[in-house]
Structures are given as C-alpha cells and as structure tokens.
Amino acid sequence: xxxxxxxxxxxxxxxxxxxxxxxxxxxxxxPIRTTLDNSTTSLYARLLRSFTTLARSAVxxxxxxxxxxxxxxxxxxxxxxxxxxxxxxxxxxxxxSE
Amino acid sequence: xxxxxxxxxxxAGSNKPTMKEGERRxxxxxxxxxxxxxxxxxxxxxxxxxxxxxxxxxxSPQTSTKGIRVFDSQGSDVTPLPLVAVVDxxxxxxxxxxxLEEVLFKKGxxxxxxxxxxxxxxxxxxxxxxxxxxxxxxxxxxxITDDSFSLxxxxxxxxxxxxxxxxxxxxxxxxxDTISLLDLxxxxxxxxxxxxxxxxxxxxxxxxxCSSKMGSDNFFERSSQTLVGEHKCKYxxxxxxxxxxxxxxxxxxxIYDSFSMSTENRETRESExxxxxxxxxxxxxxxxxxxxxxxxxxxxxxxxxxxxLFMLKTESNLEKILSSEAFMKSVSIMERVIVLxxxxxxxxxxxxxxxxxxxxxxxxxxxxxxxTEEKGHYLTPTLEPLWTFVSPLTxxxxxxxxxxxxxxxxxxxxxxxxxxxxxxxxxxICCWSLxxxxxxxxxxxxxxxxxxxxxSSSNPSHLAIGMYDGSVAIYNVQVGDDTACIANSRDCAKRxxxxxxxxxxxxxxxxxxxxxxxxxxxxxxxxxxxxxxLILHNDFNCVDLMILKRSSxxxxxxxxxxxxxxxxxxxxxxxxxxxxxxxxTGIYVIGTWDGSMHKCSLSNSDHxxxxxxxxxxxxTHIEWSPIYSDVFLSTSSDGTIQLWKVDTLNPKMSxxxxxxxxxxxxxxxxxxxVFAAIYRHRVEVWDLCQSIMRPTLVHHAEPGVTLSSxxxxxxxxxxxxxxxxxxxxxxxxxxFRVGKPKKVCDLYEVMASVGGYVD
Numbered sequence: 001x002x003x004x005x006x007x008x009x010x011x012x013x014x015x016x017x018x019x020x021x022x023x024x025x026x027x028x029x030x031p032i033r034t035t036l037d038n039s040t041t042s043l044y045a046r047l048l049r050s051f052t053t054l055a056r057s058a059v060x061x062x063x064x065x066x067x068x069x070x071x072x073x074x075x076x077x078x079x080x081x082x083x084x085x086x087x088x089x090x091x092x093x094x095x096x097s098e
Numbered sequence: 099x100x101x102x103x104x105x106x107x108x109x110a111g112s113n114k115p116t117m118k119e120g121e122r123r124x125x126x127x128x129x130x131x132x133x134x135x136x137x138x139x140x141x142x143x144x145x146x147x148x149x150x151x152x153x154x155x156x157x158s159p160q161t162s163t164k165g166i167r168v169f170d171s172q173g174s175d176v177t178p179l180p181l182v183a184v185v186d187x188x189x190x191x192x193x194x195x196x197x198l199e200e201v202l203f204k205k206g207x208x209x210x211x212x213x214x215x216x217x218x219x220x221x222x223x224x225x226x227x228x229x230x231x232x233x234x235x236x237x238x239x240x241x242i243t244d245d246s247f248s249l250x251x252x253x254x255x256x257x258x259x260x261x262x263x264x265x266x267x268x269x270x271x272x273x274x275d276t277i278s279l280l281d282l283x284x285x286x287x288x289x290x291x292x293x294x295x296x297x298x299x300x301x302x303x304x305x306x307x308c309s310s311k312m313g314s315d316n317f318f319e320r321s322s323q324t325l326v327g328e329h330k331c332k333y334x335x336x337x338x339x340x341x342x343x344x345x346x347x348x349x350x351x352x353i354y355d356s357f358s359m360s361t362e363n364r365e366t367r368e369s370e371x372x373x374x375x376x377x378x379x380x381x382x383x384x385x386x387x388x389x390x391x392x393x394x395x396x397x398x399x400x401x402x403x404x405x406x407l408f409m410l411k412t413e414s415n416l417e418k419i420l421s422s423e424a425f426m427k428s429v430s431i432m433e434r435v436i437v438l439x440x441x442x443x444x445x446x447x448x449x450x451x452x453x454x455x456x457x458x459x460x461x462x463x464x465x466x467x468x469x470t471e472e473k474g475h476y477l478t479p480t481l482e483p484l485w486t487f488v489s490p491l492t493x494x495x496x497x498x499x500x501x502x503x504x505x506x507x508x509x510x511x512x513x514x515x516x517x518x519x520x521x522x523x524x525x526x527i528c529c530w531s532l533x534x535x536x537x538x539x540x541x542x543x544x545x546x547x548x549x550x551x552x553x554s555s556s557n558p559s560h561l562a563i564g565m566y567d568g569s570v571a572i573y574n575v576q577v578g579d580d581t582a583c584i585a586n587s588r589d590c591a592k593r594x595x596x597x598x599x600x601x602x603x604x605x606x607x608x609x610x611x612x613x614x615x616x617x618x619x620x621x622x623x624x625x626x627x628x629x630x631x632l633i634l635h636n637d638f639n640c641v642d643l644m645i646l647k648r649s650s651x652x653x654x655x656x657x658x659x660x661x662x663x664x665x666x667x668x669x670x671x672x673x674x675x676x677x678x679x680x681x682x683t684g685i686y687v688i689g690t691w692d693g694s695m696h697k698c699s700l701s702n703s704d705h706x707x708x709x710x711x712x713x714x715x716x717x718t719h720i721e722w723s724p725i726y727s728d729v730f731l732s733t734s735s736d737g738t739i740q741l742w743k744v745d746t747l748n749p750k751m752s753x754x755x756x757x758x759x760x761x762x763x764x765x766x767x768x769x770x771x772v773f774a775a776i777y778r779h780r781v782e783v784w785d786l787c788q789s790i791m792r793p794t795l796v797h798h799a800e801p802g803v804t805l806s807s808x809x810x811x812x813x814x815x816x817x818x819x820x821x822x823x824x825x826x827x828x829x830x831x832x833x834f835r836v837g838k839p840k841k842v843c844d845l846y847e848v849m850a851s852v853g854g855y856v857d
Contacts, residue, residue: 016436016536026419060351070431081435083428088419090428096439097456
C-alpha cells in the first residue's frame with residue numbers, strides 16, 4: 001500500500017494546479033527529467049544551480065551546521081521552487097494565482 | 099704562404115728545446131718572425147752548417163733549383179727549395195718553392211707533406227744542428243753525409259738577381275746579430291761536488307734515453323694545437339610554462355566540512371577504503387555489464403559506445419535518483435509547498451489570518467461584484483467551505499470518526515469504513531496534515547472497519563483505534579509502513595466480541611504514588627464491557643473495569659465474586675460511549691444502548707455512582723464541556739441534545755431541532771457556549787449566547803450525502819465534517835458572531851436564565 005502511495009505521489013506534482021513545469025537536474029548540472037522544452041530547461045538548470053549554490057553558501061557561512069532545505073523565488077509572474085539535495089536538484093515552476 | 103709560416107713556427111719551436119738539452123720541453127713560442135727575420139736566420143744557419151755541397155747555378159724559375167743543386171750520394175737531386183718566396187719576383191710560381199718543407203724535404207720533384215716524417219725530420223734536423231755546431235763563415239764545400247739534408251740553396255735567389263748579370267758583382271755576406279729567442283742557462287755542477295758523479299750519470303742516462311727515443315716506436319713527437327672552439331649560436335625551443343591561476347574562497351562552511359571530514363576519515367579510514375573498493379568494483383561491474391551489452395549489439399564505433407554508455411549512465415542515474423529516499427523527501431516537501439501556494443487563501447482563512455489579495459494576480463471583473471454584494475447584505479451565519487480532504491484511496495468510504503493529534507494540532511486522523519457500513523471489511527485510517535491538503539501523509543489499512551480512534555496524549559504518535567469486529571489496535575503513526583501497528587488485540591483472549599464503539603485514553607493515577615499519571619486505554623464495546631488495556635512485555639492485555647448487564651429495573655453491575663439477589667443471566671448491554679471527567683479522571687460517564695447514562699468510578703466496579711435517565715433511545719454521544727468541568731452534553735437517537743450538570747440527575751437544558759438521529763455532538767474548544775451537532779443530513783451549530791431555542795447555524799448536506807462525523811478545530815473558527823463520500827470538508831464559520839454586541843456569555847448564566855429546568 002505504501003509503495004503504491006509513493007509511486008502515485010511523485011508524479012502528482014505535475015498535475016497540481018498552476019504548475020508550469022518540473023525539472024530534475026543531476027549533480028553535474030544536466031537536466032535528467034523535464035516537462036519543459038530543452039532551451040528553457042537548460043536555462044533554468046544553469047541559472048538555478050548557481051543560485052542554489054550561492055544560497056547554500058550563504059546559509060552555511062553563518063552556521064556551518066545548518067543547511068539549505070528549500071529555495072523559493074517569488075516573482076511577478078510565477079514562483080520558482082527549488083528543493084536542493086546532495087546529488088540532484090528538483091525545480092518546479094508554479095503560477096499560484098491561476 | 100700560410101703553410102710556410104706554420105711550419106716555420108714548428109721548426110723554430112722545436113729547435114729551441116733540443117738545442118739546450120734541457121729536460122723541459124719548451125712550449126712553442128710564436129715567432130713573430132717576418133720573412134726578413136727568417137731569411138737572416140737562414141743565412142745564419144747556412145753559415146753554421148757544413149758538409150753540404152752547393153752548386154751555385156743559375157736556374158730557371160720553373161726548376162726547383164736556382165743555380166745551386168744539391169746531390170746526395172746516390173746522385174738524386176736533393177736540392178732544397180727556397181724557404182721564402184722572393185719578394186721582388188713577380189713570378190707567382192717561385193712562391194711555391196719558398197716553403198721550408200719543400201726546401202727541406204724535396205727529393206727531386208717529390209715533396210713530402212706528411213706530418214710525421216716532418217716531425218722526425220725536423221727534430222733530426224734540429225739535432226744535426228746541435229751536434230754539429232757550425233762556424234760562421236763562408237759556405238764550405240764538403241761531402242754530403244747520409245741522411246743529412248741540405249740547406250736551402252736558394253740563398254742565391256735572395257742575393258742574386260734573377261737575371262744573370264753580365265758584369266760580375268760582389269756578394270757581401272755579413273753576419274747578423276744573434277737574436278736570442280730563448281736562453282735557458284744550464285745548471286752547472288762542479289766536478290768536485292759530492293753528487294757530481296750522480297749528475298754525470300744522470301746526464302748520460304738522459305742522453306741515452308734521448309737517443310734511444312729517436313728511433314724507438316714508443317715515442318714520437320707530436321704537437322697539438324688547442325683549438326679555440328668557435329662560438330656557435332644554438333637555438334632551442336621549449337614550451338612556455340603555462341601558468342594557471344587558481345583561487346578558492348575558504349568559506350566558513352568549507353573549513354568546517356574539511357575539518358569534520360578529516361576527523362571522520364581518521365576514524366573510519368579502513369572501512370571507507372573497503373567501501374570505496376566495493377563501490378568501485380560495483381561501478382566497474384555496472385560498466386562492464388553495459389559494455390558487454392554494447393559489444394553484443396553489433397558493430398559500433400568507440401564514440402557510439404561512449405555515448406551509449408553515457409546515456410545508460412544518465413538513465414541509471416535518473417532511476418537511482420528517482421528511487422532514492424532523498425528524492426521522495428524532496429518531492430513531498432515540494433508538493434507541500436505547491437499545495438500551500440495553491441491553498442494559501444484558504445489556509446489563511448482557516449487560521450483566522452486576514453486573507454490578503456495577491457497583488458500580482460489579475461483582477462477578474464466578476465469577483466469585484468461579489469465582494470460588493472456581500473458587503474451590502476445582512477450577514478447570516480454560514481458555513482463557508484474552505485477545502486476538502488479527499489484522495490482517491492478514500493473515495494466512497496464512509497467516515498466514521500475523526501480526531502486531532504494532541505501534540506501537533508495540524509495532524510488529523512480519520513477512520514474509514516471499508517465497505518458499506520455494517521460489513522466487516524478492511525477499514526482504512528488516513529492521517530492528514532494541514533501542510534498537504536491534497537494527499538494524506540499516512541495510510542493504514544486495518545482488517546476491519548474502523549469505528550473510533552483517538553490519539554494518545556502521553557505518546558503523541560500512538561493512535562488507538564477500535565474496530566467493528568471488536569479489536570483494539572494501537573498504531574504508531576511516525577512509521578509509514580505496515581509495521582506501524584504496535585499492538586493488536588486480535589490475538590488477545592479476552593478481546594471484545596462486539597464492535598468497539600469508543601476508545602479513549604485517560605490519565606490515571608497510579609495506586610502507589612499519588613502524583614504520577616499513567617495513561618491507559620479504555621474501550622467500550624457492544625459486549626457490555628468497559629475494559630482497560632495494557633501493554634506488558636509486548637503483550638496486549640486487558641482488564642475489565644466494569645461489565646454492564648442489562649436488567650429490567652434497576653441496573654446492577656456484576657463484579658467479580660459478589661453476586662446480587664438476581665442470579666439470572668442477564669444479557670449484556672451495549673455501551674455506546676464513554677467520557678472521562680476532565681479533572682477528576684476517576685469518574686466517567688457512560689451511555690448505553692437503552693438510553694441511560696451512568697456515572698461510574700474507576701475504583702468501584704460494582705456500582706454506578708449515578709444514573710441519568712432521560713433518553714428513551716440509545717445514547718450516541720456524551721461529551722464533557724472542555725471549559726466547564728461539570729457540564730456535559732449527551733445526544734441520542736431521539737434527536738435531542740441534553741445538557742447535564744454532574745450533580746443533577748435531570749438535564750438542565752434540552753435542545754431539539756429535528757427529529758433525526760444525532761450522530762454526534764461536539765463542544766467548541768474555543769467558546770464555552772458553542773456546540774455543534776451532526777444529524778444525518780445537516781449540521782447544526784448552536785450558540786447558547788444567541789439562542790437556546792434554535793441553532794444559530796444550519797448547514798444542509800448535499801443530496802445523497804450523509805454526514806457522519808464532526809470535529810471542531812482548536813484555535814480556529816472552523817469545523818470539519820466527514821461524510822459518506824469519504825470526504826472531510828473544512829468549513830469556516832462565517833459571520834457567526836455578528837450582529838450581537840459582544841458580551842461574554844457564561845454558560846451558567848444561560849443555565850440560570852432557564853430557570854424552569856432546575857430541579
């Protein structure tokens with residue numbers, strides 16, 4: 001039951017209201033799974049990777065035992081959500097006011 | 099000319115050491131002799147030599163001799179050639195003959211040019227000079243000895259004009275001054291010296307040695323010239339040293355990481371090495387596997403295999419990432435964030451926060467009208483639906499019970515009936531969190547329909563459930579999988595045989611120490627038993643607190659041992675609900691099937707303390723007021739809600755609205771005079787401050803939907819309603835306290851105002 005739960009679970013993100021796209025980037029910066037087109041994917045992957053590194057550096061500089069868990073960039077038109085992990089990066093772009 | 103000069107040097111140089119008979123060989127002194135000096139030397143030498151036959155002869159320039167011809171004993175012409183070319187001779191051919199070597203070594207027409215005989219000869223020539231000191235003077239005519247070379251006979255060439263002159267002329271020969279180029283005075287030893295003999299002997303030995311040296315093959319004189327090497331520019335090319343600038347920023351966390359990693363390495367170096375080896379081996383295995391797959395596919399270039407390997411690697415990488423635990427966690431967090439984004443206004447309303455309009459959202463023209471419309475109206479209390487907890491797993495299952503977690507008020511546990519109610523089919527429990535309104539955090543399946551559940555307060559993650567088949571189970575909701583059930587009474591011998599209608603946790607005082615409170619689980623069931631459950635050494639066991647037997651008149655309880663006057667086996671009566679006193683946990687009130695409620699005590703398992711009889715039909719729910727500790731509500735199937743005070747055996751107030759089964763009644767945890775009751779097809783919210791005759795708010799269910807469960811949310815003006823579709827809808831009480839001026843109502847005041855019911 002729980003396995004079914006998880007497999008249903010992680011593809012539900014793309015079905016949520018307002019979600020424009022989902023990108024999974026591996027540790028080398030290559031997008032390995034995406035729902036957007038190639039150019040947009042590579043653009044987001046490249047930009048957000050460096051941004052996340054900078055954010056993590058900022059968090060850990062203040063306290064090295066702390067670590068970054070989530071990054072949200074709220075802009076006028078959309079919200080970019082980044083879940084950083086050690087070996088991958090999960091990026092979701094959502095337009096919440098739709 | 100050059101040839102002449104070098105050889106002149108040689109000869110001149112070699113002359114000097116042998117003349118002196120010294121043991122030292124002198125280095126060559128570069129004679130700066132010009133041609134004139136040399137000619138003077140030659141004249142001198144010639145005068146000194148003897149034994150040479152000279153023939154003065156005029157000779158043509160072509161022939162080697164200039165009037166003087168020298169013949170040796172064999173008769174061969176050994177006329178020496180002139181040493182130095184005659185300066186005034188315009189004929190260039192005479193210059194050839196001026197070289198000393200030609201002069202010295204020409205035998206007739208042949209000219210020796212080899213160096214080795216030159217050296218030997220020059221030394222011999224030199225020695226011949228030393229051994230035969232000549233006298234100055236005129237040229238003497240003597241026979242030519244063997245192996246002696248003739249002197250250059252071309253003096254005549256210098257002195258004599260080329261053309262024969264008819265008249266005679268005088269030749270005046272004069273001696274030049276002796277030019278001493280080197281003067282090495284010999285060491286003179288007197289004959290009378292002690293070591294004179296030794297010196298003489300030494301001299302003799304040396305002379306013998308020198309003479310033996312002449313002809314021996316072991317020694318030959320050889321000169322060498324140090325060549326000053328010519329400077330040569332040699333160019334070579336190297337690669338430039340490439341310089342790479344490398345910089346790093348040592349951030350605080352970088353230092354911390356390196357430090358912690360180094361300490362870890364020191365501790366677990368071997369194990370890590372082993373791990374690394376196994377890991378690399380695994381990686382190699384994987385790559386080997388992929389390689390073999392690639393080679394088996396046929397002709398493929400190296401580039402292709404590399405690309406395919408890379409693709410495979412990224413694919414496997416993707417799978418690995420997708421199945422990793424970290425990814426699941428990220429996904430769940432992401433989903434929560436997305437859902438919170440979507441439901442932000444609803445959650446704000448739930449929490450009682452002001453709902454702010456999104457400044458970036460486009461303003462739709464329709465919504466504006468709606469807002470203005472509402473402002474104008476008299477606002478009736480309504481239930482505004484916020485959201486619904488529903489998921490595909492739970493759709494269609496009737497909800498029987500809901501409860502909040504005691505510690506984390508954001509977690510809601512909902513119990514579902516498996517199939518249609520009444521049939522014992524696998525039930526379902528879902529734990530919902532307010533952070534994710536779309537998907538339940540936990541899903542547990544039970545072997546029977548769930549009838550009641552409650553969270554423990556001392557172990558906030560323990561959830562006790564009662565099931566339709568009479569089992570009681572405890573789940574640990576922190577664990578997500580099937581091992582969450584930590585206790586199940588299925589195997590217990592004394593388990594309930596009838597459905598468990600309510601479970602409740604209660605803190606009890608231990609007998610020995612009065613202060614400590616231990617939490618026990620109490621369940622009531624259709625078999626008339628009120629049992630206390632304990633977990634002892636992984637054994638789920640129960641102890642009966644009370645057994646209720648039904649009797650026609652006064653109800654009596656049959657405890658262990660003591661039997662009353664009536665020995666008839668009475669059927670057990672179903673206990674439908676129980677609620678413990680909030681303060682004095684030794685007292686509880688139970689409601690039974692036959693409509694009577696009893697106040698009982700834990701210490702007394704034989705008798706009831708009190709009996710409250712009012713309802714003619716089964717009491718479905720009893721609830722103590724969370725604010726007023728001596729007031730409780732009861733509902734029953736007759737559609738009435740009764741408000742009781744503990745010490746009064748008659749209800750203080752009674753509320754009726756419709757003739758329908760009241761499934762449940764709940765006090766509002768926020769306000770002491772508000773409670774809600776759920777009927778089959780409507781929800782009523784009563785506010786006793788406003789009215790005691792009718793409910794303040796009535797909400798009708800949608801047609802075809804039966805509302806079955808009700809719950810208030812603490813700290814929030816919302817209620818949760820569970821229905822038969824398997825959905826839990828969260829409603830906000832809108833405009834509830836509007837209209838009347840705010841005066842804090844006391845329930846006692848209300849009760850006092852209803853004076854007629856006081857007994």
